[in-house]
Amino acid sequence: MENKKINILMFSGEYDKAMAALILANSAKEMDVEVTMFFAFWGLCLLREPEKVTMDNKTMYEKMFSAMTPKGAEQLPLSKMNFSGIGKEMMLDMINDNEAPRLIDFLNGARKKGVRFCGCKLSMDIMGFKEEELIPELEVIDAKTYLSDALESDMQLFI
Amino acid sequence: MENKKINILMFSGEYDKAMAALILANSAKEMDVEVTMFFAFWGLCLLREPEKVTMDNKTMYEKMFSAMTPKGAEQLPLSKMNFSGIGKEMMLDMINDNEAPRLIDFLNGARKKGVRFCGCKLSMDIMGFKEEELIPELEVIDAKTYLSDALESDMQLFI
Amino acid sequence: MENKKINILMFSGEYDKAMAALILANSAKEMDVEVTMFFAFWGLCLLREPEKVTMDNKTMYEKMFSAMTPKGAEQLPLSKMNFSGIGKEMMLDMINDNEAPRLIDFLNGARKKGVRFCGCKLSMDIMGFKEEELIPELEVIDAKTYLSDALESDMQLFI
Numbered sequence: 221m222e223n224k225k226i227n228i229l230m231f232s233g234e235y236d237k238a239m240a241a242l243i244l245a246n247s248a249k250e251m252d253v254e255v256t257m258f259f260a261f262w263g264l265c266l267l268r269e270p271e272k273v274t275m276d277n278k279t280m281y282e283k284m285f286s287a288m289t290p291k292g293a294e295q296l297p298l299s300k301m302n303f304s305g306i307g308k309e310m311m312l313d314m315i316n317d318n319e320a321p322r323l324i325d326f327l328n329g330a331r332k333k334g335v336r337f338c339g340c341k342l343s344m345d346i347m348g349f350k351e352e353e354l355i356p357e358l359e360v361i362d363a364k365t366y367l368s369d370a371l372e373s374d375m376q377l378f379i
Numbered sequence: 380m381e382n383k384k385i386n387i388l389m390f391s392g393e394y395d396k397a398m399a400a401l402i403l404a405n406s407a408k409e410m411d412v413e414v415t416m417f418f419a420f421w422g423l424c425l426l427r428e429p430e431k432v433t434m435d436n437k438t439m440y441e442k443m444f445s446a447m448t449p450k451g452a453e454q455l456p457l458s459k460m461n462f463s464g465i466g467k468e469m470m471l472d473m474i475n476d477n478e479a480p481r482l483i484d485f486l487n488g489a490r491k492k493g494v495r496f497c498g499c500k501l502s503m504d505i506m507g508f509k510e511e512e513l514i515p516e517l518e519v520i521d522a523k524t525y526l527s528d529a530l531e532s533d534m535q536l537f538i
Numbered sequence: 539m540e541n542k543k544i545n546i547l548m549f550s551g552e553y554d555k556a557m558a559a560l561i562l563a564n565s566a567k568e569m570d571v572e573v574t575m576f577f578a579f580w581g582l583c584l585l586r587e588p589e590k591v592t593m594d595n596k597t598m599y600e601k602m603f604s605a606m607t608p609k610g611a612e613q614l615p616l617s618k619m620n621f622s623g624i625g626k627e628m629m630l631d632m633i634n635d636n637e638a639p640r641l642i643d644f645l646n647g648a649r650k651k652g653v654r655f656c657g658c659k660l661s662m663d664i665m666g667f668k669e670e671e672l673i674p675e676l677e678v679i680d681a682k683t684y685l686s687d688a689l690e691s692d693m694q695l696f697i
Contacts, residue, residue, distance in 0.1 A: 282632065363565040364565050
């Protein structure tokens with residue numbers, strides 16, 4: 221399906237929802253469909269690189285917030301039945317039993333396949349996430365740039 | 380509105396969200412709009428037939444998972460104010476007071492009206508749900524088949 | 539981007555999700571894009587005017603429900619890390635530090651800019667919210683009217 225385009229607004233910061241979004245992004249690219257993902261609010265946690273998290277130039281609240289939120293894809297909780305991580309471990313074992321890839325594999329697959337990664341400037345300002353803490357290919361854009369891309373797409377999802 | 384088409388990705392497994400999705404599906408069919416619903420992850424719980432749930436050919440994790448998740452439409456919790464079921468009972472009484480149908484009625488309405496029901500193969504594999512435990516008209520498809528249908532639709536929702 | 543149209547179904551009643559929806563609505567109007575917002579279930583809490591909440595002509599359940607749900611935009615909880623309000627206070631302080639507007643400002647902005655506000659009749663009946671308790675410009679419509687508007691739009695989101 222060439223000349224088709226998908227836009228996904230990734231608002232949630234949960235393992236299972238991020239998995240759904242990234243499975244769609246990978247599958248679409250394999251079908252030659254263009255994909256833009258726009259990460260806002262909790263969705264940005266998915267793109268943090270754990271080894272690059274910094275406390276420099278952050279207010280007290282930003283430091284607390286930075287410490288309390290998931291640092292990267294594999295730290296995201298489940299949206300249901302998380303039970304302080306037990307439910308997630310169980311789900312990961314079930315994924316392993318089925319030889320299905322983990323979230324980080326889908327994320328890296330999407331990066332390799334050329335999904336366009338955009339981050340919401342306002343969310344980054346409010347949450348105190350710095351550009352250098354997130355994956356390097358991220359383009360920081362505003363809501364209007366998101367809307368222009370989404371309005372030109374053949375489908376849009378808010379996840 | 381003939382020749383129009385809607386695609387709903389049902390990811391959530393909550394009573395109120397499933398209600399919203401099925402009210403839209405029923406209303407659309409009444410307007411001669413085509414409807415495809417694609418059930419993934421927790422959304423599949425909605426389509427379990429309580430009397431068909433089986434523990435055969437399941438791993439230990441799949442058995443635990445099967446026991447801990449809702450078995451069919453009427454067992455789904457509310458997304459908010461569930462309070463171990465008290466909030467849901469209250470909501471159901473309020474629905475009754477207004478002579479509004481319950482979730483199971485909307486589900487059966489959608490089945491009768493010819494909504495296309497599709498289930499996500501990967502989710503079923505990971506969660507260990509077997510085809511024979513779910514409603515019989517379910518077509519098991521992969522993410523690419525979902526995307527093809529969604530890209531040809533006039534609107535797409537992720538619920 | 540003239541002659542373009544966006545439709546947002548606001549189902550959730552959470553501060554951060556309402557913020558995302560209203561930032562998009564405001565930005566779209568600034569780009570001369572038409573915007574309809576359809577409020578259903580918990581989303582209706584956003585449009586309650588705290589000083590107009592009434593217990594008249596409500597059943598016992600409707601009174602309880604009315605008392606237990608947020609009364610207007612600023613009372614909505616966060617979808618994550620709410621911690622009985624501490625997380626929300628922290629987030630609000632972070633918004634203030636960045637001189638970003640609060641939810642109520644985005645709501646009033648959307649009202650001033652001419653976003654079309656619609657409320658779901660069935661949800662209002664079930665939840666016992668009266669028209670006079672909500673913002674005055676709200677049009678009460680049914681699911682079919684929502685679908686007609688959404689199907690004529692260039693993008694649709696379920697939030």
